[in-house]
Amino acid sequence: MASENYLKEWAEGFKKRIVSRVLEAGLEFTVENIPGIVREASFAVQSKKHPGDCPCYTSEPCHALVDLNCLLCNCPNYNANTRGANGEIQGSCRVDSSNGRYTEHPNLPAGRVWDCNGCPIFHSSEEVEKYLMEHLEDFKKIADKIKAEK
Ligand code: SF4
Numbered sequence: 001m002a003s004e005n006y007l008k009e010w011a012e013g014f015k016k017r018i019v020s021r022v023l024e025a026g027l028e029f030t031v032e033n034i035p036g037i038v039r040e041a042s043f044a045v046q047s048k049k050h051p052g053d054c055p056c057y058t059s060e061p062c063h064a065l066v067d068l069n070c071l072l073c074n075c076p077n078y079n080a081n082t083r084g085a086n087g088e089i090q091g092s093c094r095v096d097s098s099n100g101r102y103t104e105h106p107n108l109p110a111g112r113v114w115d116c117n118g119c120p121i122f123h124s125s126e127e128v129e130k131y132l133m134e135h136l137e138d139f140k141k142i143a144d145k146i147k148a149e150k
Contacts, residue, residue, distance in 0.1 A: 006109070007080035007091050015074050017053060019142045021046060022071075029140045031133075038129045041071035063116070063123045072122040072131060084110035097121055 018041055019029075025040045027033045039045065047057035054070070056062045062073075075093075082092035091114035093100045099119035104112040116123075122131060132139065 005080060005089050007078075007089055007113070011074035011078070011080055014054075016142065016146065018046070018070055018073065019139060020146055021050060021053070023143055023146065029136055029143050031136065034129060034132050034136070037132065038069060038071070038125050041069055041128065042125060043068035043070055046070050063118075063120065065120055065124050067125040068123060069125045069128040071128045075116055075119075075122045076131070076135075077121065078114070078116065082114070084112065086110060090114060093119075095121075 022029070022037050022040050025036075027036050027040055029037065043057075043061055046053065047061075051057045054073075061068050077094045077097070079092045079094050080089070082090055084090040088109035088111075090102070090108075090110035090112055093114060093116070097116075097119045099121070100114060100116050101118065102112040103115040120127075122128065
């Protein structure tokens with residue numbers, strides 16, 4: 001059955017996967033582990049260790065950043081609930097970043113989707129580290145849920 005919100009489903013799936021990968025590397029979501037978590041979640045490490053996790057790991061990085069980081073691949077500013085004129089999901093940016101844009105494709109439910117490729121916000125290791133300092137609890141909750149499901 002098709003997903004009701006394919007953007008949300010993808011985002012939640014990816015977030016869970018990257019948190020699982022950090023846990024598998026032996027890193028709990030603690031303040032002292034933040035530098036290690038950031039290193040582990042980097043594109044450089046994840047694309048080598050888990051090439052099957054993301055199509056970009058075996059082709060082109062999704063953002064042209066030297067220190068691209070995957071922990072916030074699902075950007076906290078991404079609004080996956082925005083619908084287009086036909087009522088289908090198309091996504092949007094909560095901060096209207098001028099670096100994002102809509103990419104059109106006839107196979108997309110809304111005919112277009114919000115595309116963050118050109119935007120650096122929350123995708124560099126430095127930004128991810130800052131975000132983690134403020135939102136560590138959110139990641140701990142995801143990690144706890146993953147552990148409870150095992
Ligand atoms: S355009 Fe930038 S700030 Fe907006 S959702 Fe995408 S990555 Fe986040």
